[in-house]
Amino acid sequence: MQLPRLLMFLLAAVMIILAGCQTSSEPPVVAVRPTDSPERAAMIAADQNLVTGQTVYNLRCAHCHGYAGEGQLLSTVPNTEQLGLHTVPPHDATGHTWQHPSQLIELVVLNGIQNPLEHYPMPPFEGVVTETEIDQLIAYMSLWWTDDQRAWQAQVTQRRAELDAEYEVNGK
Numbered sequence: 001m002q003l004p005r006l007l008m009f010l011l012a013a014v015m016i017i018l019a020g021c022q023t024s025s026e027p028p029v030v031a032v033r034p035t036d037s038p039e040r041a042a043m044i045a046a047d048q049n050l051v052t053g054q055t056v057y058n059l060r061c062a063h064c065h066g067y068a069g070e071g072q073l074l075s076t077v078p079n080t081e082q083l084g085l086h087t088v089p090p091h092d093a094t095g096h097t098w099q100h101p102s103q104l105i106e107l108v109v110l111n112g113i114q115n116p117l118e119h120y121p122m123p124p125f126e127g128v129v130t131e132t133e134i135d136q137l138i139a140y141m142s143l144w145w146t147d148d149q150r151a152w153q154a155q156v157t158q159r160r161a162e163l164d165a166e167y168e169v170n171g172k
């Protein structure tokens with residue numbers, strides 16, 4: 001009976017370490033422009049791309065991803081998790097949308113994300129939103145990001161365009 005006990009102890013230790021990792025890898029609290037600030041509203045009003053991005057976002061995305069890009073309504077998260085399904089991720093600075101190049105975000109929006117149960121927790125929007133509107137959506141969502149996140153996202157988008165061009169040159 002010594003071995004199982006040792007195993008249990010090791011398992012508990014690993015779980016404690018993993019739990020610790022999860023806490024420390026939580027995104028840092030960042031200061032972003034409040035969604036309803038007059039400064040932000042004026043910035044959107046001055047740019048037709050942002051106006052369209054906001055309209056399309058509020059119409060097509062906000063009921064799942066949150067009007068301020070905050071992600072799934074908190075009170076519904078435990079139920080989704082108990083069903084073993086993915087929750088709706090935030091698009092603001094606490095999420096990871098900014099880590100992806102625009103080309104990838106465009107694919108996600110056009111094709112949606114299918115889970116192994118053949119559900120589409122993220123529905124496809126092909127034929128519903130245009131590629132221009134997706135660019136406008138990304139510009140609008142990027143208002144929730146920090147300067148560093150915006151710079152990073154621009155960099156990976158640029159890199160992705162270079163890679164795409166390279167592959168095209170090589171005939172794929």
Ligand code: HEC
Pocket residue numbers: 057060061062063064065086087088089095096097098100105108109113115121122123125129137
């Ligand atoms: C019916 C709810 C729903 C709607 C409406 C919806 N989404 Fe999603 N979206 C999801 C879910 C759920 C996921 C996560 C799917 C997964 O990981 O399995 C997701 C994931 C994403 C991702 C990937 C995020 C990341 O960081 O990897 C992007 C980008 C995205 N959605 C953008 C949009 C945009 C833009 C719209 C509006 C045009 C939209 N979504 C509308 C539910 C929705």
